[in-house]
Amino acid sequence: MNDSSQENTASRKSLAEHPSDSSAEAEKRRQYVAANRDRIREMNRLWRAEHLERARQINRDSERRAAARRHREAEVRARGRERAKRWREVHPDRRREYQQQWMEENRAKVREYYNRYYEAHRDEVNARAAVRRDADPDRTKQISKEWADRNKERRAELQRIRRSDPETYQSELEVNAAARRLKRSLSRAGLPPKRLHPTTAAERRVDEREADAYFHDQSRPEHLRQFTVFAESLTEHMLKNGARMHEFAEAYVENRARMGLPQLPVENIVYARAVELVVERMHRVDLLTSRDVAAAVRSTKTEVRRAERQQQFDRLVKTVVAQVQRNSARYAVDAEVENRARTHHGKPRVSVESLVVQRAMEEVIERMPTSSLTIEDGRSATRAAKIRIAASRQALPDTAHDRIRRRAVG
Structure with missing residues (x-):
């Protein structure tokens, strides 16, 4: 034991006394490797081929040591980060002071x-x-205003730089002159000045984001298809079964009143039941929202009112024409009496056709439903009835002539 330790000590002493020997050997080795790379590579390949299992074992041991080393280094770094984190939590003021x-x-x-x-x-x-x-x-607006107040000279300089371009300056002058001309023109015409809602950049960005979200939604086509089918089906159902639905709703409201329950609008019950029936018949309604249903109901109500108004209008015109045809003689006498009275009072005469249609309209409108019609609709119905009556009277001679001619031919 003592001999070996003495030998090791002597070897270390010789290395310490002659440090250039190891560096010289390393330099020689580098030169040899650089000069014999192909030979060394071939020798390594031959050795690996002869000792494949040993080479694999060496590689496995090397990878195991490298993995263990990486794991130790990661643990050291993690412990360091944890210590630093705890220190920052304990000394926030010192950390802030150091950063500043x-x-x-x-x-x-x-x-x-x-x-x-x-x-x-x-x-x-x-x-x-x-x-x-x-x-x-x-807050953004306040910051901008504060900056403008602090940097008035800077703002003025920026404006001067902008107006230094002749084309830009001329275009601004033309825009201002056009605005003044428009203001004077509106004032002379007695119209209010042009009002514009200034839109901020933030509002424009919000609008752009909402538009992008709407138009780039992958489910949008199916959503629109479901809404279109639902709205059309609801309108068709109400046009076809509106009367029966109202009868059901009125009976339901009366039943609730007898039971002492709060009153509900009949129209709400009608459309709630209609929506329920239409939804049950549709294949897909998973993308429809409450806003979609409300929009479809509003559209259906408008269409139903329009259809009801058109039906009342057509029925009124048809009834007036039939009334005139049944009582044309009496209406002609009444029209003549009316014109004589107007002449007696110094008023101009009115055409017999107008007086006849007016008298028929007064008699018919009292016994017909006209809740959806307006005064203008009544005037339009009067004009339409006059046109139909005139057309029927013009067709009568031709019909009689055709009848006589057919009789002669026969």
Whole structure:
């Protein structure tokens, strides 16, 4: 044992006394490897072919040691991060002070970091800034106003730079002159001035995001298809079964009243039941929302009112024409009496056709439903009835002539 330790000590002493020998040997080895790369590679290949299992074992041991080393290094780094995190939590003031001090001492470096990051992530930085401004528009407006108050000279300089371009300056003058001319023209015509709602950049960005979300929604076509089918089916159902649905709703309301329950509008019950029936018949309604259902109900109500109004209008015109045809002699006498009375009082005469239709309209309108018609609809019905009566009277001689001619031919 003593001999071996003495030998080791002697060898270490010789290395310490002659350090250049090891470096010289290493240099010789590097030169040899550089000069004999192909030979060394071939020798390694031959050795690996002869000792394949040994080579694999060496590789496995090497990978195992490397994995263990990486694991130890990761644990050391994790413990370091944990210690640093605990220290920051315990000493927030010192951490903040250190950061501020470092930034004060390295302003140029910080500015360089910021500029480099901004150049590499310009769009992301601008998007985050826009979101931050849009989140609090009042605060953004206040900051802009404060900046403008602090930098009046800077603003004036920017405006002078902008107006230094002759084309830009001339275009601004033309726009201002056109606005003044429009204002004077509206004032002379007695019209109110033109009013524009100024839209902020934040509002425009919100509108753009909503538009993108709407038009790029993959389910939008199916959603629109379901809404269209639902609205058309609801309208068709109400036009076909509206009367029966109203009878059911009225009976339901009366039953609730007898039971002492609160009253409900009949129309609400009608459309609630209609929506339920239409939904049961449809294959897919999974994309429809309450707003879609409400919009379809409003559309159906409008269409039902229009159809009811048209039916009342057509029925009124048809009834007036039939009334005139049945009582034409009496109406002609009444019209003649009316014209004589008007002449006696110094008023101009009115055509017999107008008086006849007017008298028939007064008699018919009292016993017909006209709840959906307006005064203008009544006037339109009068004109339509006059046209139909005139057309029927013109067709009578031709019909009689045809009848006589057929009789002669026979």
